[in-house]
Amino acid sequence: xxxxxxxxxxxxxxxxxxxxxxxxxxxxxxxxxxxxxxxxxxxxxxxxxxxxxxxxxxxxxxxxxxxxxxxxxxxxxxxxxxxxxxxxxxxxxxxxxxxxxxxxxxxxxxxxxxxxxxxxxxxxxxxxxxxxxxxxxxxxxxxxxxxxxxxxxxxxxxxxxxxxxxxxxxxxxxxxxxxxxxxxxxxxxxxxxxxxxxxxxxxxxxxxxxxxxxxxxxxxxxxxxxxxxxxxxxxxxxxxxx
Numbered sequence: 218x219x220x221x222x223x224x225x226x227x228x229x230x231x232x233x234x235x236x237x238x239x240x241x242x243x244x245x246x247x248x249x250x251x252x253x254x255x256x257x258x259x260x261x262x263x264x265x266x267x268x269x270x271x272x273x274x275x276x277x278x279x280x281x282x283x284x285x286x287x288x289x290x291x292x293x294x295x296x297x298x299x300x301x302x303x304x305x306x307x308x309x310x311x312x313x314x315x316x317x318x319x320x321x322x323x324x325x326x327x328x329x330x331x332x333x334x335x336x337x338x339x340x341x342x343x344x345x346x347x348x349x350x351x352x353x354x355x356x357x358x359x360x361x362x363x364x365x366x367x368x369x370x371x372x373x374x375x376x377x378x379x380x381x382x383x384x385x386x387x388x389x390x391x392x393x394x395x396x397x398x399x400x401x402x403x404x405x406x407x408x409x410x411x412x413x414x415x416x417x418x419x420x421x422x423x424x425x426x427x428x429x430x431x432x433x434x435x436x437x438x439x440x441x442x443x444x445x446x447x448x449x450x451x452x453x454x455x456x457x458x459x
Contacts, residue, residue, distance in 0.1 A: 241278050242268055245423065247301060247311065252350040253398035253405070254299070254313060256360070256372060257459070260350065261450070263430040264458065266301050266423040270294075274419045276303050287419055294319075294394065297369025299425040299458050302396070302416050312413065313425060314406050315371065318387070318395030326384040329375065331363065339364040340373075349374060351403035358400075371459060376402040384408060392418050428456045 249262040258264070268277050272291035275281045281303070294300060294316050304310045318324045323334050331338040344360040358374040380402050387407065389395045393415035398404025407413055431453035437444030 237279070240268075242273070244268065244426075246429070247313065247425070249313070252352060252403055253400050254315070255349050255400045255403075256374060257299075257399050258313065258425075258428075259431065259433075259450070259453070261432045261434045262428050262453065263432075264428045265426050267426050268423045270424040271300075271418075271421050274421070276308070276420060276422050281308065288421075291418070294421065294424075295369070296365045296367050297371060300396070301422040301425060303420040303422060304413055305416060305420060306412050308420065311422065312396075312406075314396035314398050314404070316394055317365075317397045318389045318407070320389055320391045320393060322389045322395065324387040324389070324395055326381055329380055329382050333366065336366070343372070347374075349400070351400065356403065358402075371399065373399045373401055381408075387415075390415055394418065394421075425458045427458060428453050430454060 244265045245268055247264055247266050249258050249260055249264070252260055269290075270292065271294055272288040274288045275283055275285065278284070296316055296319065298316045299313065300316055301311055301313045304312050317331070318333070325332045327337075330340060341362045341364075342359060343362050347358060347360060348355050349358055350356075357377040359377050360372055360374050362370055363373050364370045387395060395407040396413070396416060397406045397408065405413060407415060431450035432438075433448050433450055436448040438448075441448070
């Protein structure tokens with residue numbers, strides 16, 4: 218009996234080590250708790266984030282231990298990537314946003330249009346007024362397809378009324394990045410310098426790759442299996458994140 222218990226403990230220990238390695242160096246699951254990336258990421262989406270895309274920093278490991286500074290095996294992110302990062306305010310809280318600005322870029326919203334280095338980002342309306350979430354409220358938004366200079370396209374939504382018309386000029390420091398939520402008027406992101414601001418390269422956790430599960434919590438928690446016909450978003454299972 219004693220030998221069997223020891224073997225079981227060993228098996229559990231090895232399983233934990235393997236899980237830790239996968240989580241730290243390959244893929245980590247994340248849950249979407251807010252509406253800042255709607256319509257592309259919804260509350261209740263669960264996704265895998267690749268930990269190797271941009272190399273590794275202390276934030277690649279649980280609890281961000283200070284084993285080393287900066288990044289190793291680093292690779293430069295690309296505009297349009299959807300990235301999980303640790304907020305500069307506490308270096309602990311995970312945020313997920315879209316990368317808009319690289320080091321040295323100048324970013325500004327002018328007349329309700331996003332400008333990058335003095336050039337207006339191409340923005341094409343793809344739908345009229347629709348209703349989506351913004352925290353605990355619903356807001357009317359207009360859907361646009363935006364195209365970044367590198368050709369990356371994505372859907373961004375703006376409030377039909379009361380959208381941010383103009384902003385300050387943001388100049389991204391060296392070794393930092395500028396992020397925005399796709400739900401432009403319902404996102405605390407790099408535009409808010411006191412709470413998020415410019416994100417250091419070291420704070421990047423990884424690139425969001427795929428949604429592996431999605432559950433509309435408004436229609437029932439996952440454990441309420443008798444409501445699965447209303448709560449599970451099966452059409453989002455294994456959906457690639459653009």
